Amino acid sequence: MNPGLDNTRTIGGLPTKMVWGFVAMLVFMAGDGLEHAWLSPYLIEQGLTVQQAATLFTAYGAVLAVAAYFSGVLTEMWGPRKVMLIGLVTWLIGQILFIELGLKQHSYAAMLPTYALRGIGYPFFCYSFLVWVTYRSPKRIMATAVGLFWAAWSGGLYVVGSYFPAFMTDRIGYMGLLWSAVIWVLVGGIAGLLVVGNDKVSENKGDAKDKLKSLLSGFTVCIEKPKVAIGGLVRIINSVGVGALPIFFPIYLASEYNYTTGEWLTIWGTFWFANIIFNLIIPYISDRWLGWRRTVQWLGSVGCGVMTLVIFYTPQIVGHNFWVMTLVAIIFGIVLCGFVPLSALVTALAPDQKGSAMAIVSFGAGMSYFIAPAIVGLFINSIGAEGVIWIFAILYFSGAVLMKFMKLPEEEEQMERKVALKEQNV
Template structure:
């Protein structure tokens, strides 16, 4: 059994950390796909106002994402993850006590922004741990498992739980959000109390002065231009996916689809994404990390983003729209090998490289919402879709230059089969 765990999850410590992140992110993602629409309908807010809320939230996510890597190097992964947990508690308390009940924009923006600082420290801090703990030849698979657990928490457990509580048990939106504290607490206990220490990052922090290493998270952009390119590609990766909830639900209603269609479509999108987060990590180890990101991730998302919008405009069946969204979710996961590419671009500064990757992931929130906020009034829904499509093609062009020497590895399927045989 120990061999099986080591083959699949790299180590027992990482296995517990993976599951802790999944449960934590389930609490973080409860409102991911319905809060903008809820604020527009129940809070009588405009698309621009909800876009502003999420733009500022995304900016906080981006800032916290950058700090997650370098702070994990300086202070250790577990401390940084614990800080993320505390920030989630603080932000949630004020957001749910003063923001949601009053629908007051001046309460919602700052309190929800505090929550935006929380999860990157917890989840992306752990990703630094993965980058150090996993052997180079298994790094693609290891980060694939991370994103599988991360997305599984947000998109499957979190979204599914919300859907059941809201639509079947008719629990209020506010009370559903309060239950997020249960998820994040359990996730934190599993990841922090049970997973043990993080020796790699604890040793790393003693080698550098804190301030100079913090600056290294920025100077690496000039020392390693490919790291900067990788960060931009990661920013583009999920920008459209995060922007969709701001305007696609209203578009579906305007095109005379039932109001529950969006939740159904987006649930399938993320369910498929979760599965392929794991598979693309394995496929990337075989076909090449850059090839998977460039052709399946960038080009695939460009095509399916375009098709997704025009399927709605053409009044296609819900099944057709769901299938296109699911394929988009599949290609969205093909960016997973970026998490293996980035530390290999700067093997002596993995924490700094991962900070740029994490910053790109955080900026993806900000960028996706900002595009909607800035352009929806002037270019409309179609214009926003064109922007997202072009950005994916730009990312493909950047990936041409992000080449890295990829370690050779035996097939993961073979390794798992051997481990199972040994365990039995």
């Protein structure tokens, strides 16, 4: 444990050091997200095609998915601080090389590997911290703790990551934004490392064979507990639609309805601002009343399926109307919070293998950033923006079907008792 931080004080039932960790995550992810909402349109303005931009994000997502998987099991093997440090260093190297060798030299060949390298960064840094959170949080507030993590994650990546460029692009330019991201990540990274200190989440001291078994544990837990695998699929669906929107939707809004980059960044930032606020509310409701599974099934899956279609068709009804689109974005951001209890649900299904279960959840999160741009790149020319939107909406609706199979043991026992009572009454 880190002696420099008080481990007995709490804020809202959470250890104070954990709360400071959430702040560090927000700052780190702000740096990681400063280019996400505008990089695709910017690269297309510089001469790349939509397919090339999508391929860049697909390569990034592929590396991110692998890193997300290994973040969980490596955290159990090495401890969170070592994995977080690797994430911080690789992010900084990837960012600097992406700017200097890729963007400045207008070299697409250099952009691909350097931007992909950066994909190791935030999964190692943030998801290893999330594993630490799941081990340090009592079950009664688990969804709340995970909700705070995702609030910090989305608050940095999308809220600050959208509003800061919206207000600063004219002052420091796109390259200035990318260099400022280095400062954000350094500050958040150092703070996060101080928070976790030398804390461990397990005592994995086995030989090479045991360590290989640990690396494969994320896949073996899916065989032993198929519901964990279903949770991983739902986690992919969770982010696939919203992960794809910045790649093609601002271009669609600009070309068809004359929305500016600044308007899009503000709408996107507001989407995530609403999300971060309700990330603090929805888990509370889920923990105490609605239940984890039903929250993910109805609010998350069905809600996002509906709002994916609404956000696309709204401009066709109202035209260029910034305030209506902002309202739609707020509602979309709220229903997305319905996926927050998924991490708590999956780890509850594998209480003795939380790190392995979280590896699958993290892998799903990473895979969404591979699958989303791949879908855009493959289908945008053949079926257009409308067809792509429908693909993502159908994926969200399929998530609701999958959640029917994600019942906790106690929920299944309750249903069995109800059936038994009903049969007795008959």
